[in-house]
Amino acid sequence: xxxxxxxPIIMLVLTFLLNIPVTYGMLAAxxxxxxxxxxxxxxxxxxxxxxxxxxxxxxxxxxxxxxANVMNSGKVTDAMFTFxxxxxxxxxxxxxxxxxxxSLIFSGMTGSAIADAAGIGKMEIDAMVKDGYDAxxxxxxxxxxxxxxxxxxxxxxxxxxxxxxxxxxxxxxxGGMVPGILLAVVLSIYVWYISRKRDYPKGESFTFIEFIKxxxxxxxxxxxxxxxxxxxxxxxxxxxxxGAVAALYALIVALFAYRxxxxxxLLVTLKDTxxxxxxITILTGAAAVFTYIVAKENIPAMISQYILGIxxxxxxxxxxxxxxxxxxxxxxxTAVLQFVFLPMVIPIVRMLGIxxxxxxxxxxxxxxxxxxxxxxxxxxxxxxxxSNTPFVKITKEILPMxxxxxxxxxxxxxxxxxxxxxxxxxxx
Amino acid sequence: xxxxxxxxxxxxxxxxxIYVPVTAFLFMFIAFCLQIFSRYFLNHxxxxxxxxxxxxFIWTVAFGACAASKRREHVSFSLIYDRFGQQGQAIxxxxxxxxxxxxxxxxxxxxxxxxxxxxIKTTPVLKIPISYVYAPFLAFLTFSILYLIKDxxxxxxxxxxxxxxxxxxxx
Numbered sequence: 001x002x003x004x005x006x007x008p009i010i011m012l013v014l015t016f017l018l019n020i021p022v023t024y025g026m027l028a029a030x031x032x033x034x035x036x037x038x039x040x041x042x043x044x045x046x047x048x049x050x051x052x053x054x055x056x057x058x059x060x061x062x063x064x065x066x067x068a069n070v071m072n073s074g075k076v077t078d079a080m081f082t083f084x085x086x087x088x089x090x091x092x093x094x095x096x097x098x099x100x101x102x103s104l105i106f107s108g109m110t111g112s113a114i115a116d117a118a119g120i121g122k123m124e125i126d127a128m129v130k131d132g133y134d135a136x137x138x139x140x141x142x143x144x145x146x147x148x149x150x151x152x153x154x155x156x157x158x159x160x161x162x163x164x165x166x167x168x169x170x171x172x173x174x175g176g177m178v179p180g181i182l183l184a185v186v187l188s189i190y191v192w193y194i195s196r197k198r199d200y201p202k203g204e205s206f207t208f209i210e211f212i213k214x215x216x217x218x219x220x221x222x223x224x225x226x227x228x229x230x231x232x233x234x235x236x237x238x239x240x241x242x243g244a245v246a247a248l249y250a251l252i253v254a255l256f257a258y259r260x261x262x263x264x265x266l267l268v269t270l271k272d273t274x275x276x277x278x279x280i281t282i283l284t285g286a287a288a289v290f291t292y293i294v295a296k297e298n299i300p301a302m303i304s305q306y307i308l309g310i311x312x313x314x315x316x317x318x319x320x321x322x323x324x325x326x327x328x329x330x331x332x333x334t335a336v337l338q339f340v341f342l343p344m345v346i347p348i349v350r351m352l353g354i355x356x357x358x359x360x361x362x363x364x365x366x367x368x369x370x371x372x373x374x375x376x377x378x379x380x381x382x383x384x385x386x387s388n389t390p391f392v393k394i395t396k397e398i399l400p401m402x403x404x405x406x407x408x409x410x411x412x413x414x415x416x417x418x419x420x421x422x423x424x425x426x427x428x
Numbered sequence: 429x430x431x432x433x434x435x436x437x438x439x440x441x442x443x444x445x446i447y448v449p450v451t452a453f454l455f456m457f458i459a460f461c462l463q464i465f466s467r468y469f470l471n472h473x474x475x476x477x478x479x480x481x482x483x484x485f486i487w488t489v490a491f492g493a494c495a496a497s498k499r500r501e502h503v504s505f506s507l508i509y510d511r512f513g514q515q516g517q518a519i520x521x522x523x524x525x526x527x528x529x530x531x532x533x534x535x536x537x538x539x540x541x542x543x544x545x546x547x548i549k550t551t552p553v554l555k556i557p558i559s560y561v562y563a564p565f566l567a568f569l570t571f572s573i574l575y576l577i578k579d580x581x582x583x584x585x586x587x588x589x590x591x592x593x594x595x596x597x598x599x
Contacts, residue, residue: 042538042539278493
């Protein structure tokens with residue numbers, strides 16, 4: 001085997017072993033590869049910056065991050081939390097249901113699981129523990145429900161997948177709607193079961209007038225996902241433009257309706273936005289360099305040949321990819337999966353005629369499950385950190401929820417219409 | 429003198445890592461809003477807004493990545509690294525950073541040359557040379573090298589202090 005093929009592989013292994021930032025590792029792989037093959041190293045700039053220059057769809061990333069940061073301020077999340085409490089009322093395990101519902105609402109604004117868990121998560125866990133729920137269960141349901149974030153539109157992982165695979169972002173957003181709602185439904189069923197079993201406390205009762213009052217208070221925030229989704233689904237706006245409109249709307253709501261954003265807070269929000277955008281999006285550019293090497297060395301073709309030698313049944317292949325990504329997702333960051341491994345399997349998926357929207361939604365769901373799966377699910381670390389709860393105890397609580405999420409993943413894998421029903425009807 | 433130098437470095441870091449990308453983001457955001465407003469409410473499509481959004485976006489990302497480099501917030505795989513003690517982590521950091529510093533130093537001149545070469549091309553409407561659009565990559569590269577070197581120095585310092593505290597040899 002030629003050494004040029006080994007250079008990206010060796011660099012990848014070194015990146016993992018030596019705690020090298022993935023962006024740096026990919027760029028360095030490009031340098032050493034081009035140095036060895038005698039190519040122009042300047043090409044790396046062309047690949048990295050060219051991807052950003054032509055990646056119109058990627059512009060949605062900083063806009064979604066900004067919307068999430070604005071909407072994560074105290075009063076907005078308070079309003080959503082109280083509204084959800086009033087909606088659930090006196091059911092047993094009310095706050096656990098509220099946790100799931102708030103995540104669903106929040107997912108319509110942020111598109112990020114980490115923003116959900118780290119933002120509103122602390123408030124949810126504190127309220128649940130105060131109400132008599134076990135801290136590990138509270139953390140586990142917060143982590144599990146945060147996985148809805150990038151599945152229900154908008155979604156930053158969908159935007160990146162669209163960029164990597166050339167799939168329509170609008171179709172992916174549409175495709176994520178039903179699975180996002182189903183995630184909330186299956187988690188609610190689990191909450192119903194466990195609340196009865198453990199006799200979790202009932203919620204508060206609210207009068208109709210109180211319900212209307214809290215609904216009105218939450219209304220401006222609740223309108224954000226509506227504006228975004230209606231804008232995209234009616235075709236009035238592209239998803240990127242919808243991101244800008246949602247960001248503008250979030251800004252107006254935070255400034256005037258909730259009055260939570262002073263100059264200093266706005267500056268902090270902007271600072272966090274640009275750092276978040278820089279961190280995620282530069283990785284997309286660096287991944288383009290890595291993808292270039294991988295394509296030049298024909299690695300996807302080799303993998304396809306190998307896998308197709310085993311099976312050409314697309315459902316079996318989806319099962320294999322799902323298992324592989326689930327295992328990798330237990331140890332690796334979502335960004336690594338998306339930028340390193342996904343470009344290698346996309347050509348095979350396309351070759352077998354698997355619908356790219358279906359695959360995009362299911363692989364994002366898969367990666368989000370990985371975020372909550374022990375031993376290294378990042379969402380578990382976040383919830384453990386913000387609540388000072390022992391990690392091991394959360395691990396035990398999350399396992400049944402992971403089983404529920406995996407069951408849904410399998411259903412979505414083998415019934416593509418769950419994903420494709422809406423995009424096929426609305427986009428033809 | 430060293431205080432003045434530290435404060436000058438801090439100002440430069442804040443300007444490049446925070447104020448430039450924040451300004452670029454606002455630039456992109458306002459251009460986007462103008463683009464949508466003119467298209468749907470004035471029934472007119474400005475040609476220049478798209479280029480402003482793209483340039484604003486690229487500058488936001490590249491300079492934002494400089495700030496992420498400063499905060500060591502780039503995505504990395506720490507599973508194995510976390511298993512090591514202070515000494516092991518310092519050695520890993522030293523080796524990993526050296527590999528990247530060498531690669532980035534090799535890249536600087538070809539990157540500069542490529543960006544300069546791109547100056548012959550301009551954006552379609554505003555006729556801004558592409559070299560200006562791509563230039564922040566050099567800032568990202570330079571910032572990354574400097575922070576990597578700083579981390580190497582910290583790692584060396586850690587190793588030396590460990591050796592001093594344990595003259596019999598490093599554990």
